[in-house]
Amino acid sequence: MENKAARHIPETVLKSLALKPFSGVEIGQPEVNYVGHQVNITTGENKVVDSIADVIKKTLKDGMTISFHHHFRNGDYVFNKVMDQIIALGYRNLTLAPSSLTGVMNDKIIAAIKQGVITNITSSGMRGSLGDFISHGGLKQPVIFRSHGNRARSIEEGEIKIDVAFLGVPAADPAGNANGQTGKAVFGSLGYALMDAQYANHVVLLTDNIVDYPCTPASIKQTQVDYVVKVDEVGDPDKIGTGATRFTKDPKELKIAQMVNQVIVNSPYFKNGLSFQTGTGGAALAVSRYLRQSMLDQHVKASFALGGITKPTCDLMDEGLVDKVMDVQDFDKGSAASMAANSNHVEIDASWYADPHNKGAVVNNLDVAILSALQIDTKFNVNVMTGSDGVIRGAIGGHQDAANAKMTIITAPLVRGRNATIVPDVATVVTPGSSIDVVVTERGIAINPARQDLIAALTKVPGLNVVSIEALQQAAEARVGKPKPLAYTDQTVAVVEYRDGSVIDVIKAVKD
Amino acid sequence: MEIKTTGVAGTLESSDIQVMLSKGDNGIEINLDSEVKKLYGDQIEAVIKTTLTSFGLTDAKVKAVDKGALDCVIKARTLAAAQRATKTTDKPALEVL
Numbered sequence: 001m002e003n004k005a006a007r008h009i010p011e012t013v014l015k016s017l018a019l020k021p022f023s024g025v026e027i028g029q030p031e032v033n034y035v036g037h038q039v040n041i042t043t044g045e046n047k048v049v050d051s052i053a054d055v056i057k058k059t060l061k062d063g064m065t066i067s068f069h070h071h072f073r074n075g076d077y078v079f080n081k082v083m084d085q086i087i088a089l090g091y092r093n094l095t096l097a098p099s100s101l102t103g104v105m106n107d108k109i110i111a112a113i114k115q116g117v118i119t120n121i122t123s124s125g126m127r128g129s130l131g132d133f134i135s136h137g138g139l140k141q142p143v144i145f146r147s148h149g150n151r152a153r154s155i156e157e158g159e160i161k162i163d164v165a166f167l168g169v170p171a172a173d174p175a176g177n178a179n180g181q182t183g184k185a186v187f188g189s190l191g192y193a194l195m196d197a198q199y200a201n202h203v204v205l206l207t208d209n210i211v212d213y214p215c216t217p218a219s220i221k222q223t224q225v226d227y228v229v230k231v232d233e234v235g236d237p238d239k240i241g242t243g244a245t246r247f248t249k250d251p252k253e254l255k256i257a258q259m260v261n262q263v264i265v266n267s268p269y270f271k272n273g274l275s276f277q278t279g280t281g282g283a284a285l286a287v288s289r290y291l292r293q294s295m296l297d298q299h300v301k302a303s304f305a306l307g308g309i310t311k312p313t314c315d316l317m318d319e320g321l322v323d324k325v326m327d328v329q330d331f332d333k334g335s336a337a338s339m340a341a342n343s344n345h346v347e348i349d350a351s352w353y354a355d356p357h358n359k360g361a362v363v364n365n366l367d368v369a370i371l372s373a374l375q376i377d378t379k380f381n382v383n384v385m386t387g388s389d390g391v392i393r394g395a396i397g398g399h400q401d402a403a404n405a406k407m408t409i410i411t412a413p414l415v416r417g418r419n420a421t422i423v424p425d426v427a428t429v430v431t432p433g434s435s436i437d438v439v440v441t442e443r444g445i446a447i448n449p450a451r452q453d454l455i456a457a458l459t460k461v462p463g464l465n466v467v468s469i470e471a472l473q474q475a476a477e478a479r480v481g482k483p484k485p486l487a488y489t490d491q492t493v494a495v496v497e498y499r500d501g502s503v504i505d506v507i508k509a510v511k512d
Numbered sequence: 513m514e515i516k517t518t519g520v521a522g523t524l525e526s527s528d529i530q531v532m533l534s535k536g537d538n539g540i541e542i543n544l545d546s547e548v549k550k551l552y553g554d555q556i557e558a559v560i561k562t563t564l565t566s567f568g569l570t571d572a573k574v575k576a577v578d579k580g581a582l583d584c585v586i587k588a589r590t591l592a593a594a595q596r597a598t599k600t601t602d603k604p605a606l607e608v609l
Contacts (some may be wrong), residue, residue: 328561369545388548388551389548389550389551417526417527417547417548417579417580418527418548418551418552418580418581418582419548419551419580454532479582480582481550481552481583483548483551484550484551484552484553485552486550486551487550
């Protein structure tokens, strides 16, 4: 059947996974029930154990669901340490439900799939060899991709029922109070892991740094934790985040950033109390530099910045241009340090950040979101999941969630190498066009026709080249030519959910 | 036009193509390695073939490593490789482009 994003969703997939097709971005006011979780009561003065294998044997059975967080990113040692034991112990048919997957985990997951240890996966995304493996039909059951907000919702509503959460932390006390801000392998906000700590039947912390009781700030609390496993190292501090953030010198990115800034400054949202979320790409980082100058020049202060946080955003707060930083994860060392040092830098969990089914998430209060894209089509649909070759190489992250902002701006170069970025139809719809307002490329900006107010406000700005999305698509095609259509098999290798849990698109295996 | 030596042009940088031309006797045989082969492989081979034909070569072995080059770049690199292979670089055949 065809869903509201005009994508064909096989009935068999909807039926076997008991999912509904995407029917629009409006969440409405449904009444839902959150699920409970198992509690193994203990006085819990000392939960420290040395053996990962012993904890696994005590808590895990075949067919269960395990989870991890990805706050260590490519510096993660915890995932492979735990998976090595699980594979060695001969477990079967596990569901892997991490907040996301990073490159260092790829080889281990492929091995676990081949041995039947992992038979189901839900994640925000995947890249590299694992994306390639899945896109070539490596896993029988389709992977379910969920945004960060949708994962929080799915955990609360029991669609993801975590049996054992293995959560690495740079500091914990013997009773299980823990945070991401002290120790060697610090990463700042534990935002995504807080869902697992709250809802998993068993919560296992892994740390290389057991501190005196009580460990505060206690992002994860002793009330939630079953075991604290002492390991030699949880992560490589140099690979958790990039070091000093350098601003791009790429003239194309700088031009895009300047145009984004003009869009923001000339929008109705640029006034005291402004709120925004920026991504991490070169152009997004450069936006914060231009925005800073505009805020100084026009005496505008922001009430908060949201999201995955980088040092340049923290600098705006230190300068008094942003009141609060609402932080679900940190992308560099500077922002992780800022959280520890500044009480206006606030740790938020994934539900507070972006969950569509709670009593209000921060994304609903967001004015401006600046997001990136692999592809955008003439219906303003955005793909951040599959490359131009149809292979999985991305993550939803908070894309669908932040696109809930009052003005969502997508930044992208018109072409990348020989691949057009603005295309007639995206390979995979991740964020629906109805939540996208402005597309900024170095060759001009396109505004969603649904936003006549923005068209009126931005068309008269000198130097802003407002064109139709079709004109951008044609300019891209004139440069790179018309590609041959991609060939897929009939096998559905992944399902992309919208933030409410409906199916917005499916990903088929590529034909090679 | 006769191929006298192996001619190479282009780099392995992003958005470039490296074209290597050597003697052949079975028409224009192209061995293409490209990150956009699925989408643009046929088009890239057609551009190389047309460029060589209009330069006056009918037999050649072509090894091309493409890093997402646009057609204008493919033409330029192919012509440069052809002129080096035929030792005619003293007379730039710009009309081919």
